[in-house]
Amino acid sequence: MIPRIRxxxxxxxxxxxxxxxxxxxxxxxxxxxxxxxxxxxxxxGRTILNLFFEPSTRTRTSFELAARRLGADVINFDIGFxxxxxxxxxxxxxxxxEAMHLDAIVVRHKVSGTPDELVRHAMSGVSVxxxxxxxxxxxxxxxxxxxxxxxxxxxxxRLTVVICGDVQHSRVxxxxxxxxxxxxxGEIRLCGPxxxxxxxxxxxxxxxxxxxxxxxxxxxxxxxxxLQKERMASTELPDEAAYFRQxxxxxxxxxxxxxxxxxxxxxxxxxxxxxxxxxxxxxxxxILEQVANGVFVRMAVLxxxxxx
Amino acid sequence: MIPRIRxxxxxxxxxxxxxxxxxxxxxxxxxxxxxxxxxxxxxxGRTILNLFFEPSTRTRTSFELAARRLGADVINFDIGFxxxxxxxxxxxxxxxxEAMHLDAIVVRHKVSGTPDELVRHAMSGVSVxxxxxxxxxxxxxxxxxxxxxxxxxxxxxRLTVVICGDVQHSRVxxxxxxxxxxxxxGEIRLCGPxxxxxxxxxxxxxxxxxxxxxxxxxxxxxxxxxLQKERMASTELPDEAAYFRQxxxxxxxxxxxxxxxxxxxxxxxxxxxxxxxxxxxxxxxxILEQVANGVFVRMAVLxxxxxx
Amino acid sequence: MIPRIRxxxxxxxxxxxxxxxxxxxxxxxxxxxxxxxxxxxxxxGRTILNLFFEPSTRTRTSFELAARRLGADVINFDIGFxxxxxxxxxxxxxxxxEAMHLDAIVVRHKVSGTPDELVRHAMSGVSVxxxxxxxxxxxxxxxxxxxxxxxxxxxxxRLTVVICGDVQHSRVxxxxxxxxxxxxxGEIRLCGPxxxxxxxxxxxxxxxxxxxxxxxxxxxxxxxxxLQKERMASTELPDEAAYFRQxxxxxxxxxxxxxxxxxxxxxxxxxxxxxxxxxxxxxxxxILEQVANGVFVRMAVLxxxxxx
Numbered sequence: 001m002i003p004r005i006r007x008x009x010x011x012x013x014x015x016x017x018x019x020x021x022x023x024x025x026x027x028x029x030x031x032x033x034x035x036x037x038x039x040x041x042x043x044x045g046r047t048i049l050n051l052f053f054e055p056s057t058r059t060r061t062s063f064e065l066a067a068r069r070l071g072a073d074v075i076n077f078d079i080g081f082x083x084x085x086x087x088x089x090x091x092x093x094x095x096x097x098e099a100m101h102l103d104a105i106v107v108r109h110k111v112s113g114t115p116d117e118l119v120r121h122a123m124s125g126v127s128v129x130x131x132x133x134x135x136x137x138x139x140x141x142x143x144x145x146x147x148x149x150x151x152x153x154x155x156x157x158r159l160t161v162v163i164c165g166d167v168q169h170s171r172v173x174x175x176x177x178x179x180x181x182x183x184x185x186g187e188i189r190l191c192g193p194x195x196x197x198x199x200x201x202x203x204x205x206x207x208x209x210x211x212x213x214x215x216x217x218x219x220x221x222x223x224x225x226x227l228q229k230e231r232m233a234s235t236e237l238p239d240e241a242a243y244f245r246q247x248x249x250x251x252x253x254x255x256x257x258x259x260x261x262x263x264x265x266x267x268x269x270x271x272x273x274x275x276x277x278x279x280x281x282x283x284x285x286x287i288l289e290q291v292a293n294g295v296f297v298r299m300a301v302l303x304x305x306x307x308x
Numbered sequence: 309m310i311p312r313i314r315x316x317x318x319x320x321x322x323x324x325x326x327x328x329x330x331x332x333x334x335x336x337x338x339x340x341x342x343x344x345x346x347x348x349x350x351x352x353g354r355t356i357l358n359l360f361f362e363p364s365t366r367t368r369t370s371f372e373l374a375a376r377r378l379g380a381d382v383i384n385f386d387i388g389f390x391x392x393x394x395x396x397x398x399x400x401x402x403x404x405x406e407a408m409h410l411d412a413i414v415v416r417h418k419v420s421g422t423p424d425e426l427v428r429h430a431m432s433g434v435s436v437x438x439x440x441x442x443x444x445x446x447x448x449x450x451x452x453x454x455x456x457x458x459x460x461x462x463x464x465x466r467l468t469v470v471i472c473g474d475v476q477h478s479r480v481x482x483x484x485x486x487x488x489x490x491x492x493x494g495e496i497r498l499c500g501p502x503x504x505x506x507x508x509x510x511x512x513x514x515x516x517x518x519x520x521x522x523x524x525x526x527x528x529x530x531x532x533x534x535l536q537k538e539r540m541a542s543t544e545l546p547d548e549a550a551y552f553r554q555x556x557x558x559x560x561x562x563x564x565x566x567x568x569x570x571x572x573x574x575x576x577x578x579x580x581x582x583x584x585x586x587x588x589x590x591x592x593x594x595i596l597e598q599v600a601n602g603v604f605v606r607m608a609v610l611x612x613x614x615x616x
Numbered sequence: 617m618i619p620r621i622r623x624x625x626x627x628x629x630x631x632x633x634x635x636x637x638x639x640x641x642x643x644x645x646x647x648x649x650x651x652x653x654x655x656x657x658x659x660x661g662r663t664i665l666n667l668f669f670e671p672s673t674r675t676r677t678s679f680e681l682a683a684r685r686l687g688a689d690v691i692n693f694d695i696g697f698x699x700x701x702x703x704x705x706x707x708x709x710x711x712x713x714e715a716m717h718l719d720a721i722v723v724r725h726k727v728s729g730t731p732d733e734l735v736r737h738a739m740s741g742v743s744v745x746x747x748x749x750x751x752x753x754x755x756x757x758x759x760x761x762x763x764x765x766x767x768x769x770x771x772x773x774r775l776t777v778v779i780c781g782d783v784q785h786s787r788v789x790x791x792x793x794x795x796x797x798x799x800x801x802g803e804i805r806l807c808g809p810x811x812x813x814x815x816x817x818x819x820x821x822x823x824x825x826x827x828x829x830x831x832x833x834x835x836x837x838x839x840x841x842x843l844q845k846e847r848m849a850s851t852e853l854p855d856e857a858a859y860f861r862q863x864x865x866x867x868x869x870x871x872x873x874x875x876x877x878x879x880x881x882x883x884x885x886x887x888x889x890x891x892x893x894x895x896x897x898x899x900x901x902x903i904l905e906q907v908a909n910g911v912f913v914r915m916a917v918l919x920x921x922x923x924x
Contacts (some may be wrong), residue, residue, distance in 0.1 A: 028732075038352075038353030038354065039352070039353040043654045044655070045654030046652075047681065047684070049677075055383055057386060058404060059420060060404075061357075061383055061385055061408065064383055065355065065383065065408055065409075065410075066383045068355070068383075073526060073684045075677055075679055075680055075681065077673055078673060079673060082775070087822070088887055088893070089884070090884070092885060094885060095904055096674060096883060096884070096907050098904075098905070099679075099904040099905075099907035099908045100677065100678060100681055100907060100908065100910075100911055101649065101681075101908070101911070102681075183429060234512075243508065267400070267404060268397070268400060268404070269400060270403075271396055271400075277396070288403055288404070288406075288407040291404050292407045292408065292409070293409035294408075295408055295409070337834070341717065346660075346662065347660070347661045355856070363693060365693055365695060366712060369665075369691055369693055369713075369716065369743030370716060372691055373663065373691065373716055373717075373718075376689045376691075474854070493818070575708070575712060576708060576709070577708060578707070579704055579708075594713075596711055596715040597715075599712050599715035599716060600715045600716065600717070602716075603716055603717070
């Protein structure tokens with residue numbers, strides 16, 4: 001019997017069994033929804049607070065929908081995004097929210113490690129869920145990505161995944177690698193411009209590529225990362241068109257991947273930069289399945305943490 | 309049996325029967341409320357999302373109240389109002405929201421036609437409700453205006469309505485004309501400074517006036533439009549006082565209208581510009597009835613679209 | 617039988633019995649919560665609207681939690697904080713909200729007296745609750761402060777309280793004095809730099825100090841006020857360190873107070889300016905009890921006003 005998780009700041013410290021249980025729970029949530037159950041009351045009387053120090057309407061909305069579908073109340077604690085709340089000021093905010101008897105805090109912060117700091121300083125039984133911290137982790141994104149892959153390619157031991165783009169600054173890439181590694185993925189390839197690749201020692205189990213034509217070859221899933229446009233300057237690439245030619249996923253490259261290769265992206269997509277419109281909207285695109293799975297995964301996490 | 313509406317982007321394509329059914333439903337909602345029913349559960353388990361690209365606290369709040377009184381959950385999707393989201397970016401947002409299994413999207417956008425674009429690109433069963441698009445339409449405002457008139461002047465065939473102000477840029481005026489025309493209003497007069505009047509061919513069934521003294525004569529209802537102050541520059545008028553003298557509704561002009569002429573305004577009012585304070589607050593003012601009817605009309609629309 | 621309150625703009629016009637009943641109600645709310653009741657349905661079907669013209673995430677969240685725990689719906693009416701809405705414009709907003717059939721409006725405004733203006737202009741049965749107006753009053757803060765003191769020092773006749781800081785600009789200080797006076801507190805001391813002290817005639821029942829070493833002596837409770845940093849310029853003090861040396865609460869000063877002196881602050885605290893970190897986090901600190909009591913007091917006020 002694997003104990004329930006109480007916080008979720010990264011997937012690194014979760015067991016394979018725990019991750020699989022969360023994915024199975026997400027499928028249960030999806031099936032209930034498919035059978036017409038619009039609302040469960042698993043979290044009736046619970047209050048979830050969204051504490052976003054970086055704007056992210058999509059992720060906040062996904063968490064809000066997940067919480068409400070389980071019957072919880074949701075409070076959006078709108079700190080100004082110009083706020084640099086950190087250190088004691090951040091912990092005073094945490095303790096104030098704890099004193100108000102909240103059940104969970106969903107936090108996004110640009111400083112890596114902030115959710116773990118909140119866990120360390122929490123005084124009551126509040127649960128902390130990381131909705132993205134700096135470059136470090138975005139664990140519910142990692143879960144929804146492996147859930148989406150598992151629905152199409154259940155045997156991870158034979159799976160080759162390529163993650164392409166600005167890996168160095170991507171919390172999505174890190175949480176994907178954590179989840180894929182835990183689930184025993186056959187091969188994980190990381191690809192991007194040299195200046196946007198992480199230190200070679202950070203991902204010892206992954207293969208590093210700079211040539212996307214080689215990285216895509218035979219891949220069962222391609223996870224394309226969003227390019228922050230301000231990062232272009234730090235690459236050797238002159239412009240977005242050049243980036244797309246070298247690292248964009250178009251039909252030619254998709255044809256080099258394994259048959260039926262899953263096309264994935266955490267969104268929002270930059271059409272014509274990371275991905276060709278025809279590929280984003282094509283038959284192999286799983287991008288909207290990822291969005292749908294995001295709600296189910298977040299329902300699973302909240303249900304596991306706070307359900308009776 | 310008239311089929312239920314699935315989207316509401318404009319009143320132009322609704323039949324008279326459909327409009328009357330929505331007005332009757334609104335009265336049912338009002339009566340339930342008057343008899344102490346604070347909450348219906350017609351939309352229990354449904355989720356409505358407010359997608360406002362222009363700020364409008366009043367209209368958003370009216371939709372939010374309507375949805376909650378029917379038992380629905382409401383999500384405010386706060387895109388920055390500086391966002392110029394359009395084209396593919398807008399449709400990607402739409403598809404993301406659809407993938408999250410929302411039941412309806414209430415949209416306001418400064419570009420005319422945006423709600424219809426959303427309807428055309430919608431992939432799932434989501435309903436789209438226009439809460440105002442550019443100069444084009446604001447259908448729930450049109451409905452609440454004719455509901456307010458019908459409560460006092462049920463026989464539209466004998467009705468003379470004057471709509472006064474910046475007709476050219478007014479989605480309220482357009483939706484009012486659509487609704488009044490469908491319901492067979494006897495005479496519709498449009499009045500305003502020449503530079504703020506629409507092309508003469510746009511409203512063939514309306515009479516056009518530049519002299520408000522003539523336009524108000526014998527009117528059963530006067531709908532005063534809000535003047536966007538930045539429009540003053542494009543008129544031949546030197547200042548707001550001059551606007552009020554020529555196009556404001558004061559007691560003298562109201563006395564020229566038919567006995568008991570209904571005084572209406574979509575709000576928020578500019579006192580002393582479109583309307584004299586004594587008239588806005590006077591016995592003939594229906595402005596707050598319009599606000600109350602707004603909630604009932606939106607309940608009717610949501611109930612019709614999403615109710616079991 | 618003391619009649620129910622219908623509005624709450626200041627504690628000045630409440631009787632001692634009424635204040636005690638609200639405190640007792642707050643304890644009932646706390647006990648229900650302590651026994652595992654997460655949600656009451658006292659306000660099911662009611663709608664509370666937050667109308668904040670000054671940003672205050674903490675107070676707004678506390679009211680929102682209180683309302684939701686009683687089963688009410690909550691609408692956040694997000695007027696831009698740059699708005700200077702006042703006079704007729706403010707009353708038009710009020711009347712619009714009343715027409716939408718809200719049950720209560722929680723208002724914060726930088727102009728003193730705004731909530732009373734709303735009460736005077738209200739046309740329907742809406743209740744107005746002051747969440748802070750200018751320098752004048754913050755009645756739920758006053759209630760939560762005396763509730764916190766009462767839990768530890770039930771005999772107010774023998775109580776000495778010191779309120780220290782920018783008393784002149786503090787609505788918290790004023791509401792605390794109102795509540796403490798009504799409940800018969802033995803001695804109320806006000807302390808701060810001369811330039812930040814109110815007119816001597818405003819608080820005839822209080823003792824005025826400029827020397828915090830003298831004011832703290834023998835005090836049973838010390839309420840430290842937040843220093844708005846822009847106020848420093850108007851004092852004779854060169855910087856925040858000098859302020860802390862003269863008016864900050866540190867361990868040395870706390871030792872001069874009565875044994876077990878309650879350390880209080882309305883939050884958010886400026887560590888090292890009003891209060892030493894060791895004191896804010898020490899065994900005598902009641903700051904987080906204040907936060908918890910804030911939710912219970914607001915539940916009590918809403919329940920009294922709107923409950924069946």
